[in-house]
Amino acid sequence: MGTIIKNKRHYYTRFPIWLALILLFGLSPMIIGFFGAWVTELITGESCHEGNCTWMVLPWFTIITLPVGGGILLVYLVIIVIDTIRLLKKGNDRHANNRIKQMPQLLSVIDNASSNFCVLSAMVGEGRLLYSMDVTCKK
Structure with a gap:
């Protein structure tokens, strides 16, 4: 089971939100400092720098x-x-399990399509298809 991404939908919800929060944390002193200095400059009308404004110390x-x-x-x-x-x-395991469920249907399709005697064999282990299928048809 996944820790953060448990299904494909989480790539669109959890991944960008956490990525934005991490970047916001890393850059937060700079963002807060520049925004505070900008507001201080608007209020006082004087330029803000490290010497006369504590907001410009925060980006450090x-x-x-x-x-x-x-x-x-x-x-x-x-x-x-x-x-x-x-x-x-x-x-991939889910697709393999679906193929295992479809094997009897595949066998009947092969048998009905050609009026031959067909044997479909596959190696199955622990609920997974091991990708070695063998179809043998005899007249």
């Missing part, structure tokens, strides 16, 4: 939050890749 904290956010992003992407591989394997 990005030196800390950006590497932490990058590490979190790296871990997040590894989890997404692992979940994607698990989801693809689960999808």
